[in-house]
Amino acid sequence: MNNPKPHIIVEDGVQYSLGKLKGNQILYDFDKMLIYLDVKGKLLFGKKFKIYNEDRDVLFKLCNYFIEDKANCQKLDIDISKGILLTGPVGCGKTSLIRLLKYLVPHRKAYSVIPTRNIVFGFNHIGYKTIEDYGDTQFFCFDDLGVEPIGRHYGKDCNVMGEILLSRYDLFIEHKVKTHCTTNLNARELEERYGNRVRSRMRQLFNLVAFDSKSRDKRV
Template structure:
């Protein structure tokens, strides 16, 4: 599908301009992106969805990353060639944002958001083919990394997501395929869960973008 005006997104009968097109370059407007995200969020998650003022800083970083603003991302220490590891406490909105952000760049190849626990359940059912499937060249965002159970198949346990992350790292090195993930855990907890080898690969795979640890639970 070709997008002659990728800076203008249509939802139903409403058009949302995210900026202006100058030549072949889009000049994005952060405030206009927020208007669209609020509207699209309500369509995806219901009328109670809203963009919170306290989340503007993290939204700004995510927007810069997804629109591939290399100059500003570099200033913020974000590598646009890596994936995202979006961290924060339970209920702060990580999953919703990762499901939402891809819609501001419909001209880019989308990723699929998959709960890590579902991947492990799949492993328990069909075994190591699951690791091959998610270590493939598709684009994924692994949701809730670190709280999934240990995999178990035919009497053998397996740190399923650890193995998949190793495969995704190899894919990133060889083919520059990005991987995204969300987690409630901090860096130390992730290392305890997956070990130093996987944690080292994660540093190469991901930009760490984090909510404040005091962010409120928006589900309440």
């Protein structure tokens, strides 16, 4: 680790400890991580942002995944080598959390969060180069998978995100490049949207982390 104190993060001149350093390992404290996430969330998204107690189970899984706590991930049936597919109803906080959690581990390679709609709009404008651009070894999170329209370039329709997911699967198999996604859709809806071939690849690409289907809309 290049940072001698990766367990301490400074925001606006205030130090937040996420745990203790033991040798070259960080012994993380979940409650301290939640305190930091609440502070960072307010800085990123405004004062109305908060960490909800009802989301602790989801956050526990996500935090353990991002800090790569192998023992806890094994208990939670999470494979650290795969990406995250974060599912849940509209407004439950998926996008905010996936944008936020990378700040827990500033010493690791960050991912870019890209709305799927924007990707399809790019395809409509410049065509298949868009799919190639997301088939490289960069680290991406595709936000709101399944709400994007079908792509159309010069009169030809294309299921853009389906093609990109197939490319990301190849990258994962060949180079262990991770991909994350957020979606409002369930497994059946994803299969209807992208087909059985993509859905089967998604099982190998992602750990499924799901909010409760009755999670309330926090934007109301």
